Amino acid sequence: MREPFILVLATGGTIAGQAGSATRRDYRPGQIDIATFLDDFAALGVDARLEGRQVANIDSANIGPAIWCDLHEGIGAAMDDPGCAGVIITHGTDTAEETAFLLDLTLPTTKPVVLVGAMRPADAVGSDGLRNFANAVRVAADPEAKGRGVLLVMGDQVLSARDARKARTTGSNAFEGFPRGAVALATPASLDWLQPQWRKDEPARWQFPAEFPEVPILHCYAGQTGDSVRRLVEAGAEGIVLAGLGDGNAPDSVREALTDAAQQGIVVVRATRANEGLVDREPEDDANGFVAARALGPAKARILLQVLIANGVTDPARVQEAFGRR
Known part of the structure; x- marks a missing residue:
């Protein structure tokens, strides 16, 4: 029997971005495809079986209902697949809180679903993408991650989708949780949950919208x-x-x-x-x-x-x- 895999749905963002220089401030998000990204990750020697799928490769400012629908359908299929242990979504940070919360509202809590991004492109000095991704793998592979709704992993913190928000424009500490702070602390070598599961075996709270109403x-x-x-x-x-x-x-x-x-x-x-x-x-x-x-x-x-x-x-x-x- 094959060991369970973690499905990685890639949408682009800074974690897949490149500047063409290690010191340039400006860069282009969504330049690295998921196959290349997973090859780079495999070189780190982290023990994990990952299967990648490219949903999009864009700046997250351009994410909306069409991509949300693709993500929701892909995760739904993974929830029904006994060989899948959990799902990771690589995502730009600008709209990560919206995607995470939408999925949190419309998915069951039976398997871990984790969003992860980066604040620096892949070729920048001090790039945080691979570390954040390694943390996300540790979270998604942990059975204790289910029953907590959708989670966001950034800067060694694990945040609930309902609490997570981008509070700063730059820096590794760009994300905060309110009213709760981190629900867990993660590194590539450790994972410490700070509170028990709060949505254990809960079905989806709401149906995914067939159409998104106009709400300015x-x-x-x-x-x-x-x-x-x-x-x-x-x-x-x-x-x-x-x-x-x-x-x-x-x-x-x-x-x-x-x-x-x-x-x-x-x-x-x-x-x-x-x-x-x-x-x-x-x-x-x-x-x-x-x-x-x-x-x-x-x-x-x-x-x-x-x-x-x-x-x-x-x-x-x-x-x-x-x-x-x-």
């Missing part, structure tokens, strides 16, 4: 007027995520326009443009028909709202329940 993010700023909301409504928004001031605040005219939108059946979620912090419900939310994003930042709030609307969940009370779920 409205970034709030001083002097903003309600016209910014009305333009989104006129353009056909099915939901709106407010990247609000402070704990989800907005100027009165914006708030009034959002209330009008909610009364028209458009789901309105209050998040914050601040890097982290809870956006709790406030007394006016019931009357206004608003939802509080709680710990989710605007990008992930948008993903969750799209999934909910696609699954027929638009009642603010039910949407709020989903935003409060761990």
Whole structure:
């Protein structure tokens, strides 16, 4: 009987990027194919059976529903394959939190699913790609990794998809977890879980969207007027995520326009443009028909709202329940 393999779905990003020089600041993501990358990894001598598939090879700024669908179908097939122990997705860091969270919402937790990327291209001094990937292999091969939803491995930390966010533009510590920090610490030689499994043998929470509803993010700023909301409504928004001031605040005219939108059946979620912090419900939310994003930042709030609307969940009370779920 063959030993179980780990499926590697490659989408490009910095981990597959090249600059053509060890010291150049600029580089092109998505230049190395997965076969070459796995050959380079094999030279490190890490004991693992890996099978690679190239889903895309692009800058993650260009990832969207078509590639998400391919990833979801590929992982679903791996979940049904008794020979597959887990799945690793190589991914650019700019939108890694959105891809990870979408998959976290729409996949069962029966096998490990791990996203991994890099902050420096493969030919840069101090490239972190192979180390991060070695850490991801250790996580994906560990049976204890299942029952935790989708995980993101960066900089020797393992983060839950719901918590992970890119907090800095550069550096090996670009990712943080909120409200939880790391759920495990990983190196090529060790893996230490910091908390027990929290989603053991859980089925997918939501169906993967057949179509992704139009849900724009409205970034709030001083002097903003309600016209910014009305333009989104006129353009056909099915939901709106407010990247609000402070704990989800907005100027009165914006708030009034959002209330009008909610009364028209458009789901309105209050998040914050601040890097982290809870956006709790406030007394006016019931009357206004608003939802509080709680710990989710605007990008992930948008993903969750799209999934909910696609699954027929638009009642603010039910949407709020989903935003409060761990």
